[in-house]
Amino acid sequence: MPTQNKDCPKGPAQKYYDLADQAMEEILKICAIPSPSGYTQQVEAYLMDRLQGLGFKPWQRHKGGVLCELTLGAQPRSGQPGDDALLLSAHIDTLGLMVRTIKADGRLRLTTIGGFPYNYVEQENVQVFTREGKTYEGTVRLINPAVHASRKTNETVRDDSSMELVLDEQVKSREDVEKLGISAGDYIALDPRPRLSGDGFLKSRHLDDKASSALFLRLAEEVAAGRLKLRRKTYLFFTNYEEVGHGAAGGFPVGVSDMLAVDMGVVGEDLDTDEYTVSICAKDSSGPYNYSMTTVLIQLAKQEKLHYAVDIYPFYGSDCSAALGTGLDVRHALIGTGVAASHGYERIHREGIANTLALLEAYLRA
DSSP states (O other): OOSSOTTOSOOSOHHHHHHHHHHHHHHHHHHTSOOBTTOOHHHHHHHHHHHHHTTOOOEEOTTOOEEEESSTTOOTTOOOTTOOEEEEEEEOOBOEEEEEEEOTTSOEEEEEESSOOGGGGTTEEEEEEOTTSOEEEEEEEESSOOTTTOSOTTTOOOSTTTEEEEESSOOOSHHHHHHTTOOTTOEEEEOOOOEEETTTEEEETTHHHHHHHHHHHHHHHHHHTTSSOOSSOEEEEEESOGGGTOTTSSOOOTTEEEEEEEOOEEOSTTOOOOTTSEEEEEEETTEEOOHHHHHHHHHHHHHTTOOEEEEEOTTOOOHHHHHHHTTOOOEEEEEEEEEBSTTSSEEEEHHHHHHHHHHHHHHHHO
16 A cells, blocks of 8 residues: 555645646646647647746747746756756657558558557547648557457457558548648548546546646746745756657757656556646666665645655656666656556546655755
8 A cells, every 4th residue: 555545634735736736737738739759849839838938938949848947037058067056857758659661452451559468559549640730530440440240359369460540531542532632641640539537537648757747837937936946946847758768869959867757657557646646756677766866755645644655667658768778967866646557548637746746846846
């Protein structure tokens, strides 16, 4: 069980539940913006707009990632050697698909962007974006999916040879599809279906990691309003290639000595994290996280009487993994709200968001 559970009378102060409610409204907005890895320009523009509206001066890296120093009026790229700055990272890119080829019958063969099994997108509505700026809708489904026409639907292995995208257009040949402007290499976004549900839940695709991105905007609002005082120079870094492995592999401001990745907490068997906790990761597939930094986060979670869990993620890598893989000399740690059904139709809870916000603020003030 988590170190504190959801029935514990202790936990975050009421203000963090209020912030969580605001953050969940922001999550709904961000999840609705299509942004598979490599096609993130719309959500980048949204973040730039939001941060500038708060009085900050964000800037973008060559790869498109958005950076922002959380100091009102600070000039972009104002870091200096020895700043002992902290960088908080979250990623705005998501899983998705791409057109692999157009078949003779006008159906599309697919290739995945990011790691997920094909059965996670079976019968999903999607949007296809052409290089000329046109958008078409369609559905990902099994070839010959009707149970009244096939007895093999249960036993068929779902992969790129057995599934296809059927456009909601009257097309019957490759030539028909090409006339629409669709070609190999066109991006495909999955319908996220974001919604608030039940007693404090939010369900959507891409909560990994748009939930954390929304939390960063709440933190920025707290700083801009003077309600959160930072003890050190702090940057937000919204990366845009994390799902394909190189989100934070470069583009750091000068003077960063610590990096805290805020990503999803894994909910699953053999793990203590659930949707009501903030998860602190001690080790993932890239190895252990910095001992001292992780220990401070655990101590703060205890001190604040938060609902938290410490876990090891065996099939996971973060922006920290990408950054350290390039030889970057920083301390690193990883936390996140518990996200159920990762890389599928995911679910979080208001309480997990509140605990994560409380731990983040405690760390920024410590």
